[in-house]
Amino acid sequence: MPHNHVFGVHRDISRDEWLNIHNRSAPEYRQGEWVREALLGVGRLRRKLFQQATGNVLDVACGYGSNFAYLPNVAHITATDFSPVMLEMAQQRAQKLGIHVDLREGDAEALPFADAHFDTVISALATCSLFNPITALQEMKRVCKPDGRILLLEHGRSKWRWLASYQDRTAAGMVDDGGCRWNQETSDLVRQAGLTIVSDERSLLGIFRAMVVLPSSGNG
DSSP states (O other), X not given: OOBOXXXXXXOBOOHHHHHHHHHHHHHHHHHTHIIIIIISXXXXXXXXXXXXXXXXXXXXXXXXXXXXXXXXXXXXXXXXXXXXXXXXXXXXXXXXXXXXXXXXXXXXXXXSSOTTOEEEEEEESOTTTOSSHHHHHHHHHHHEEEEEEEEEEEEOSOSSHHHHHXXXXXXXXXXXXXXXXXXXXXXXXXXXXXXXXXXXXEETTTTEEEEEEESSOSOO
């Protein structure tokens, strides 16, 4: 059982408790869509980053399907999430958009796909909520073709000291309330997973990060 030890979060959380937190908070998370996507501009960030996705695409930790509308250049979408509550909402989103998405319930740390299967792997606002994010990132690397790309839209610890300090002080409550490690250092996780960061654009006080990543080792 791993520790949630990101900047002051030091208690053990079981996988069952982690799943329960996310199932419980799923409806509230969707209710905050307008604030997050429109007011904070996350929808604009999704559009800019995910228009780069092509071919056979995997959406890891897809949540309620927020990324589906921002994939104009893809041939096929497969999406996974470990929360059945989120997947049910994702199915509703796909139907509303009139697109086919192959939805799979599954663990991001053990993706049920062959090596080098996808042209593009995407994930948004997810590493903060994955049980073992480094293992999950390594799985994204495994299922991505060697010449493919991994597109990550994430949030984490602000580059502004005063805001980062606030995130650190409130980190434990964010984990308990919504399963979100909102003060993690995303780029550190990506590098520890053995991935190469091609670009890393920060926005909104340095909290949000749009990252283009190659499935290969390097210093980034």
